[in-house]
Amino acid sequence: MSEDSSSSLSHFMAGLRASASLAIGYVPMAFSFGVVALQANLAPWQAMAISIIVFAGAAQFVLVSLLAAGTGGLTALTAVLLLNVRHVFYGPALAAQLTRKPGRWSPLLAFGLTDEAFATAMSEATRRKLPPVWCVGVGLGAYGSWVAGTALGVMLGAGLGGGDGVVGQALSFVLPALFIALLGQAFQRALWPVIGVSAMLTGLSLLWLPGHVAMIIGMISGALIRPWVGVNREARS
């Protein structure tokens, strides 16, 4: 094995290990998706096909609920794509944190670039530049846990899917908890205005707009003030 491929393998394995904390959030969510899909009268193979081919958490729940409501295919497709439009911001942001251009890894890296994989990568990027193949490891680890979680939901979910018990309620907090932990890990004191503006505008937008639109507004508004935040401190250092 050449030095280059051996190094790629070790970066890939490090990415897979980093995806373990992400899997803790993904498996319960994917489990819920499997249960919800069956409750929406989809066949098990259809639930699995959505997770294997689309691989986009929230958009999958929306897709299933629209199908269950008898919405037409074109409307459901439009809703899924609109919900995922925020992903167009992730690629350039991640590319700016890579050690080199992703090249041949681009398709695999892009396939795994979900909200949570992006958040995990950007949290790590506050400490170091990222090898592209590390990000591929994170994305594929996330994909594996998502598909496995859906399979568990499809196989076991009918009997365990009740949402009001302690387990169901704990599962509902897994994703917020994962995001809070990722923010806690990536937090830099100098950037609190960026975080504050983002949180405030997301919250305000939620009062009048759908969640995926509010998220885009919060993301962009916080990022827009970044060049003017922490400038003096950086200049001094």
Next chain:
Amino acid sequence: MSFITLILLAGAGTFLMRFVPLVTGSGLSQRPSRLTLMLSALGLTAITALIVLSLYGLWQPQQPVGSTLRLVAGSVSVLVALRISGHVGVATLVGAVVYGLTGLTVG
């Protein structure tokens, strides 16, 4: 539109929205600028927006005090567990357990 066609189109569209900007935006890493600073902040702002979005989805207007207390308890326990353990996965699990258990007492 058949189910399989719908899923294939949804998968292809989602993939292209991730792939095209990644490839076309790759050159930005070589050009430090105001734009690069903004892009680097998108990670933090995306996580922040996702937190607000997911907590908002769990807040129950019919039980404003109880659900707020539970969300605060869950969130604080995540940060405390992260401080103590330094591990994102452990902190996530602790937060979920605390949130689930507080449902027995608070709301």
